[in-house]
Amino acid sequence: MARIVMKFGGTSVADIDRIRNVARHVKREVDSGNEVAVVVSAMAGKTNELVGWTREASPMHDAREYDAIVASGEQVTAGLLAIVLQSMGVNARSWQGWQIPIKTDMTHGAARITDIDGSFLIKRFGEGQVAVIAGFQGISPENRISTLGRGGSDTSAVAIAAAVKADRCDIYTDVDGVYTTDPRVEPKARRMAKISFEEMLEMASLGAKVLQVRSVELAMVHKVRTFVRSSFEDPHAPGMGDPLNPPGTLICDEDEIVEQQVVTGIAFARDEAQISLRRVADRPGVSAAIFVPLAEEHINVDMIVQNVSEDGSKTDMTFTVPSGDMDKAVHALDKVKAEIGCDSIQSETGLAKISVIGTGMRSHAGVAATAFKALAEKGINIRAITTSEIKISILIDSAYTELAVRTLHSVYGLDKH
Amino acid sequence: MARIVMKFGGTSVADIDRIRNVARHVKREVDSGNEVAVVVSAMAGKTNELVGWTREASPMHDAREYDAIVASGEQVTAGLLAIVLQSMGVNARSWQGWQIPIKTDMTHGAARITDIDGSFLIKRFGEGQVAVIAGFQGISPENRISTLGRGGSDTSAVAIAAAVKADRCDIYTDVDGVYTTDPRVEPKARRMAKISFEEMLEMASLGAKVLQVRSVELAMVHKVRTFVRSSFEDPHAPGMGDPLNPPGTLICDEDEIVEQQVVTGIAFARDEAQISLRRVADRPGVSAAIFVPLAEEHINVDMIVQNVSEDGSKTDMTFTVPSGDMDKAVHALDKVKAEIGCDSIQSETGLAKISVIGTGMRSHAGVAATAFKALAEKGINIRAITTSEIKISILIDSAYTELAVRTLHSVYGLDKH
Known part of the structure; x- marks a missing residue:
């Protein structure tokens, strides 16, 4: 019972x-x-x-x-x-x-x-x-x-x-x-x-x-x-x-999963838009200045990529939002552009996010490298990468969504019974 | 307010x-x-x-x-x-x-x-x-x-x-x-x-x-x-x-109604059926023997008329039910016919009940007589009569419904402003 x-x-x-x-x-x-x-x-x-x-x-x-x-x-x-x-x-x-x-x-x-x-x-x-x-x-x-x-x-x-x-x-x-x-x-x-x-x-x-x-x-x-x-x-x-x-x-x-796979599944989200802020002043509080106005507009920000700046003064900030929210997001950022102190705001739609997921990544090295290599062999350009403990997300042109999903599904052995 | x-x-x-x-x-x-x-x-x-x-x-x-x-x-x-x-x-x-x-x-x-x-x-x-x-x-x-x-x-x-x-x-x-x-x-x-x-x-x-x-x-x-x-x-x-x-x-x-009318309104119900039990034994408990079985069948009995018997031994009992319930009522009574001790059960559909209503009846004599006289002049046969303190109900052939309603509405002066 x-x-x-x-x-x-x-x-x-x-x-x-x-x-x-x-x-x-x-x-x-x-x-x-x-x-x-x-x-x-x-x-x-x-x-x-x-x-x-x-x-x-x-x-x-x-x-x-x-x-x-x-x-x-x-x-x-x-x-x-x-x-x-x-x-x-x-x-x-x-x-x-x-x-x-x-x-x-x-x-x-x-x-x-x-x-x-x-x-x-x-x-x-x-x-x-x-x-x-x-x-x-x-x-x-x-x-x-x-x-x-x-x-x-x-x-x-x-x-x-x-x-x-x-x-x-x-x-x-x-x-x-x-x-x-x-x-x-x-x-x-x-x-x-x-x-x-x-x-x-x-x-x-x-x-x-x-x-x-x-x-x-x-x-x-x-x-x-x-x-x-x-x-x-x-x-x-x-x-x-x-x-x-x-x-x-x-x-x-x-703990209940005996035969842990390194990679469990491949997820994807189409209709992503990318917004890049070029040459943002690299100082405390700048991230808040960017993302608080977006939160106030109830825009769901997904991937956020910020690189270490070359000279310690200016950096590029890239993030993704659902395509439908892109114009609203750009509009909200235009209003605080002076405060952020960036050179330009670039936006682009027609992107897709592909994610490789698996708790086994924690203990296996080279999972990300496998993905990058496989996508490169198919000629798929990677625009941005974010990772968590159990996930690698890759931003690509949405035209390549199916190809990327199938390629990754195969390279991690998920096709096999 | x-x-x-x-x-x-x-x-x-x-x-x-x-x-x-x-x-x-x-x-x-x-x-x-x-x-x-x-x-x-x-x-x-x-x-x-x-x-x-x-x-x-x-x-x-x-x-x-x-x-x-x-x-x-x-x-x-x-x-x-x-x-x-x-x-x-x-x-x-x-x-x-x-x-x-x-x-x-x-x-x-x-x-x-x-x-x-x-x-x-x-x-x-x-x-x-x-x-x-x-x-x-x-x-x-x-x-x-x-x-x-x-x-x-x-x-x-x-x-x-x-x-x-x-x-x-x-x-x-x-x-x-x-x-x-x-x-x-x-x-x-x-x-x-x-x-x-x-x-x-x-x-x-x-x-x-x-x-x-x-x-x-x-x-x-x-x-x-x-x-x-x-x-x-x-x-x-x-x-x-x-x-x-x-x-x-x-x-x-x-008390709030200053100019009390003798008769206030004429109500009516079509699709009534009449059931008459002929020569029912006139002894205590006979009414219960008739109406309890009907209540158990959830039949809504409306007018009930029982006359004083001629010789103290047998009487006629008449009541009305909605037409749709007549067959069910007769069937229920057939089962207890021996117990009731009646000669026959007669039923008829196609009847209407016309009611004259008014609290003024309490203090005015002759209200009922006016109704009977008016209906008689139109050649409408009265099959049964029941009364309460403020109501007189009359059972007639339903073909005469409209004529009876209009006749009574007029005779009690309800047409006038």
Whole structure:
């Protein structure tokens, strides 16, 4: 027997037939003797409908009212799934954020969970009851409904798994796991059986849209073993192999991964723009002078590259932003150009960031050199490089995205079974 | 300055444009210096959509889950109206049943309000804030969302008006008041300026579908002055007369009605069926033997007529039920026929009940005689008669419905201004 949190997104609960499919997944776990909590999103399209109404009501709306309106979508799905489960003979009830309660801070629209009282849920597990929980929502210190922001149901699921000390958090999604890279770009991409929290964090934030970044952070902090699997597959169907060992990717602690790869995956982000400030005065406070105005405009700065200046007085500063934010960023910097004291601001769009990820890099030398050599052999020019302990990111012309991804996927042996 | 509760139904909040119209009504009251709570229903069609999903999920569903799902409709409208009000510069916030809280019993799907704590609302009135309240819902002793049944928003509004000691409860609807009879049947029908609680109760339960019966009962018990008016009219528009004295009908205590009419209105219900039990044994317990089986089948029995038996041993018993329930009623009675000890059970459909209503009947003799004489002159046969203190109901062939309504409307002088 295990205690399991299962999470299903909007496309998995888009209509009553799909909710029935979800219920079958839940019943399978219950029949296996597990204690189960299910976290659900709004039916696909419903959140957009509700958000559309709030915008029509007023473009500048009270985030507390927005939350009360938008959270109703998950409320409906939770009730419907509870009804379907009951009709299949499964003891189940729905829980809304305020009923558990899932306490959050006051940041309506993008609230952070501060505390979850798991005691009611655990008591009901003991009575054999399945908890069907409206994801994406909580309750603020002022007793108002709060929401966790888009994709927040993943975060709800992981947070609940931590609160009830679940053995595993199963994220059911429209893909059957996390791949070494995007299979649409590299058909030889393979599903990983396991990936460490740290690696998944890099994969998630780099555009592998399987899991919300925040939910991975939370899983890492609370060491919640998180299993990404497909909601459209029946593990008991013929040809699916061992139903107790279904296809999927387990995101877990590094220690649990026996055969650690040096490189685990290749992530990429297209539509990057590069902004370079030439001959910036190399003195304390200049970085703040550049990046504070961008933060105030809510521009998400990604790679930042600053070289040691030649003579100790002037340096070049390069960073990337999403293409759509480039003009806004340049405009914001133009206003503080005098203060920064740079010669010119250059900007360019049409770039891509390719990232090589793997915790094994920590103990293996030459990982970066392998990448540079492989790309050079294909004639791909590297514009900028940043590295972290477990990641190497390379900025290139986006026309070379597919070629670079395939080249790196192959050179690190990710094609092989 | 007055404290006012305003209630708007589903058609009045069907889309954002109509919600804006509602907001203008609210702003008008705020600008007049009033303290305002607004109770809203779900957007027209939304409740049916939600109910449809619960049925699709399972025909036999948990009423607690049904309530959590269906109550989301009002939650959305309340949030949207709060946003629109804020965009017009009105200080407003939404309240859900559990936030106020509106406490109910455990009868999910048709819960009764047990207690409303008005103190939070009153505090906010003092701060100049408009309360936008999700109608139709409350919270059960088990901390689950409950709903009050169809049309429950009227009941919410009156109960909140009682809890906050409002000066008036304004029910905005798609008609501009209560009429002496249905204007579609008698074009000379007039809107009443005032009607007593007791009379409105008779009108409401007899098919004048302006207000939920339960809300009128509640208004009567708590003496909540309730004003029925149109949400589609702007009292400030040209030709609308005094905006402080808009068209509508005030439902109030009898004492407040100075010029009491003998007869206030003519109500009617078509699609009645009559069931007669011939030569029933006239002994104690026979009525229970007849009506308990019908109650167990949830058949709503309306008029009941029993005559004193000729010889003290056998009597005829007649009653009416909605046409759609007739076969079920006859079937239920067939099973207990031996126990009742009657000669035969006769049933007939295609009947109508016409009711003459007025508190003035208490002090005026001859009101019934006037009706009988007028109907006789038109050749309308009376099948059965029942009376209460303020009502005379007459069962006739439904083909004569319009003629009977117009005849009675005229004979009691209701045509005249």
